[in-house]
């Protein structure tokens with residue numbers, strides 16, 4: 066398969082402890098392109114699917130690697146470590162090599178901590194990996210830029226000089242493009258680089274150190290060639306889809322930045338860009354050129370608005386601080402005038418900052434007309450000047466439970482700094498809260514043979530076998546909801562125990578209920594420990610719902626069901642539900658039971674543990690125990706469903722098509738539940754729509770939704786004859802067709818995949834649903850001016866499209 070005597074290497078870039086998947090890494094892409102230039106083929110394991118550890122390991126080993134190379138950041142270190150252990154367990158002869166910032170700045174620490182790592186590539190990887198593959202592991206001392214193990218000793222070789230073609234402005238063209246060589250898909254997801262490095266010496270920053278405080282460029286022609294390829298192959302599908310320019314400081318050389326923008330304009334390239342740069346390397350002309358070149362969003366580094374802090378961190382030349390702040394104001398204004406989405410980034414907790422200085426920064430931001438500000442809290446990275454001088458400023462670092470990144474002891478309590486409404490973190494918190502609400506309400510996608518979510522009702526006592534079971538059944542990254550009701554410290558212990566047991570835990574949502582007793586509402590902590598941001602999550606009975614309120618609502622009293630029904634009623638007129646999206650209430654705990662698709666636990670992707678017992682849902686009773694196969698667990702839930710259906714006589718129930726058949730309607734009895742479902746059948750439809758709306762709520766918060774809830778209601782899209790002609794295919798009863806500001810959308814209840822429909826498809830789907838005859842439909846389509854032939858083709862195309870969407874019976 067590979068035409069070279071060198072060792073075969075497979076690259077992997079595991080996600081951070083967040084919800085991402087394993088993607089291509091641009092830095093690794095450059096290495097692969099450079100190796101290819103030297104006749105060496107490598108492979109990359111990337112997947113958009115969430116997989117379990119054994120599936121990932123098998124996926125990596127499919128490439129038959131002799132070396133597995135991980136791109137390692139502090140934040141994905143726990144996963145890199147876990148995967149390294151597992152691939153080595155499968156094949157002890159494999160070599161594990163690390164590259165990236167963590168391998169560069171914490172090489173010795175990670176090698177000491179993880180014996181499965183054989184070698185760290187320090188700094189730029191292209192030439193080092195080439196030599197490694199050519200020479201193998203026998204003569205490591207002769208390879209510059211590595212740290213390796215020699216018995217019990219770690220040896221670091223001399224740092225390698227940076228690659229350069231020696232031609233000014235084209236220094237980096239010596240490395241082929243990962244895009245033009247087809248090694249990284251040109252779809253905008255990994256972004257582009259027009260240069261590497263930064264010449265500044267901000268004391269907290271490690272990326273300028275990565276490339277030794279120098280800057281090297283790709284030629285403008287090369288960048289343009291990459292962009293043309295991207296434009297050809299990638300069509301952004303939402304306003305959020307942008308090509309990220311990953312340069313540390315895009316316009317360090319202002320003239321070059323202008324020339325690049327001009328070239329993009331001249332070549333007629335139309336791509337949306339997002340980039341960040343320094344205000345002291347920017348002017349109005351550049352911003353206008355950026356706008357014309359397609360820059361839609363721009364971020365300026367502010368870091369702090371306190372001159373004292375700016376001076377301490379060496380962000381700005383001495384005595385230029387006020388000038389710098391003035392430049393921030395001007396650049397923000399110019400970029401706003403150019404119609405860009407503008408943000409500034411700040412770091413709270415920098416050396417020299419106290420509450421007063423933080424206030425100065427907040428006041429400064431308040432006066433700026435930014436769309437958003439990125440409020441970061443200082444992380445002290447290994448390798449930086451601040452890492453060595455931290456103690457002088459009352460700062461310190463100590464290892465976290467998972468070793469990296471370090472826990473930071475700030476000089477004062479930075480968590481008390483208020484967030485302004487434009488804080489990016491505020492959005493992040495809202496998203497975490499929403500995700501938690503979805504999980505607790507089972508508003509999650511199904512997975513086939515694994516679990517994506519773990520809910521802890523009570524922490525189990527787990528032995529090695531139990532951990533292996535969790536590892537084999539849960540995906541990486543696994544989202545966890547800890548509702549054990551413990552204090553923060555205990556939740557952190559649970560997380561630590563899961564991670565050290567080899568469970569691929571990513572986002573960890575912990576409800577700190579202890580607090581409830583003393584200080585009011587329970588708080589949601591988003592762990593891991595180094596990001597323990599608190600969010601309040603009170604649960605409000607729905608009958609106390611106030612219009613517009615967001616949050617978590619319960620429906621556990623008859624009064625709540627009545628309130629929900631009358632809430633729906635206020636939006637229904639002549640059989641049509643007309644609903645302004647901004648009126649969608651927050652999430653309903655146990656929404657699944659009030660909706661119309663069969664109980665999600667039957668095929669569900671949430672594993673609920675109550676000690677060693679496995680429950681099908683938050684309200685459920687035991688259906689198995691840790692160690693049981695997923696098939697058995699699911700089979701047990703299915704059996705339960707069959708038993709319930711028999712007991713309740715669902716077969717003969719008039720709402721059987723719109724009922725969840727909730728297995729555990731606690732606190733209602735089965736009889737009470739059935740009575741409510743029969744009494745309020747319309748409720749199910751709204752719940753289904755609400756669940757769906759929660760998914761794209763933010764983007765369309767201004768829209769009005771319309772849906773027919775009564776068979777006799779007038780059609781939304783189809784305006785022709787209501788009869789006549791041969792029958793058309795039947796649409797599944799659980800397909801919902803909606804109009805959002807007149808735009809058609811449809812989905813299958815119980816699934817979260819919405820399909821946007823063009824106007825003709827919306828008309829056709831509705832005609833199918835209404836049972837219109839073929840000839841009537843075709844003549845209606847012809848009214849808009851299309852020929853009979855085209856109209857019949859549109860109908861037959863629609864049949865195959867709807868078939869693929871799973872809409873037809």
Ligand code: B12
Nearest residue numbers: 080081090091092134135136138139141164165189190272
């Ligand atoms: C682009 C980028 C991303 C992209 C990556 C896109 C992609 N698919 O390629 C995304 C959005 C995924 C990302 C995410 C995050 N990032 Co980021 N990211 C960057 C950024 C801006 C550029 C990276 C880059 O392409 N550099 C240029 C290339 C050429 O250099 P390189 O990546 O270092 O790669 C070279 C070497 O490191 C080495 N190498 C790289 N991989 C490998 C693998 C092997 C096997 C070998 C041998 C060598 C090797 O060789 C490469 C070529 O010379 C850097 C800043 C920077 N300037 O590096 C931050 C940076 C790397 N990110 C950082 C952080 C903190 C994050 C996030 C936590 C989110 C955040 N707050 O920004 C997440 C964590 C992701 C994770 N999985 O853990 C930090 C890392 C700090 C640390 N010590 O870990 C950096 C340094 C910025 C910073 N100081 O805040 N990031």
Ligand code: SF4
Nearest residue numbers: 715718721724726739
């Ligand atoms: S209301 Fe009761 S009997 Fe009717 S379908 Fe639902 S669970 Fe079955």
Ligand code: SF4
Nearest residue numbers: 657664682727728729
């Ligand atoms: S048993 Fe009821 S509450 Fe639990 S997941 Fe099924 S429908 Fe929802």
